[in-house]
Amino acid sequence: MTTSPNFLVIGECVADVVRADGVPDRVHPGGSPANVAYGLARLGRAATLLTQLADDAHGRLIRAHLEAAGVTVRAEAVARTPSAVVELDGEGRAQYAFDIGWTLGTPHGVDLLGPDVPKYLHIGSIAAVTEPGAAAVLGVVERLRGRASVSYDPNVRPALMGERAGAVRRVERCVALSHVVKASDEDLAWLYPDEDPESVARHWLGLGPAVVAVTLGVAGAVALTADGAREQVAARPVRVADTVGAGDSFMAAFLHARAGGAPLAVCLAHAVTAAAVTVSRPGANPPSSAELAEALAR
Secondary structure (H helix, E strand, O other), X not given: OOEEEEEEEEOOOEEEEEEEOOEEEEEEEEOHHHHHHHHHHHOOEEXXXXXXXXXXXXXXXXXXXXXXXXXXXXXXXXXXXXXXXEEEOOOOOEEEEEEOOOOOOOOOOOOOOOOOOOOEEEEEHHHHHOXXXXXXXXXXXXXXXXXXXXXXXXXXXXXXXXOHHHHHHHHHHHHHOOOEEEEEXXXXXXXXOOOOHHHHHHHHHOOOOOXXXXXXXXXXXXXXXXXXXXXXXXXXXXXXXXXXXXXXXXXXXHHHHHHOOOOHHHHHHHHHHHHHHHHOOOOOOOOOHHHHHHHHHO
């Protein structure tokens, strides 16, 4: 059963299609914001996802996946569900082809919010920086920022970001509108080559957020706050199946713990533990609240 406070997540759903010679296509529900909504619902939070889906096989698969966890899906109809095809050659080398558009709320000025005002609003990845739909997303953030806690994860996709300087401007606009920001060290390395992740985090804090958390892979994660606090936690030792959805699981668990009033160090501990559970099994499969509690107790 889900419980309040409620979360609204705005962003893309993506069907991840893995293709290899002689093997049938494998389709996995994905999309960073969708994964965060799914992770929050798995942890018992009331989560609504505002997104775009088509009434096609991929869209029905993704909707069923989200609703099975308890996510309320509010989807504008599009001609086809966004997808990312990953083609593997005989040696396992991958080539990627994206079929992703983001037009939420255009061109007719659709009322995106409905009657309910969430206490927590999360945005991220493609939907926050890809026009024309990004304008609608940021419009919602600007309307709600005084009443909702806003979180943001850039989840950088270099193939879709365009030239770096413009991407940095778009990302920094989202950072400036947010209260909580999470990024990976890989995100920051692409956006700000040769800059130290903590230096970037401090720069971002100067733009307006209260907290910036950075995941550091096997080195764990670090979080800095606008009032000068710093916390770092080590990664959990785990046998890795794959890293799909690990950052989104981290984000969901961090937000879940923060909504419960946990101290920053506890939020980080929950987040790295949730990520460890996720990487220990295939796909973007974040822990339930019971699984997270069990992993934390080890």
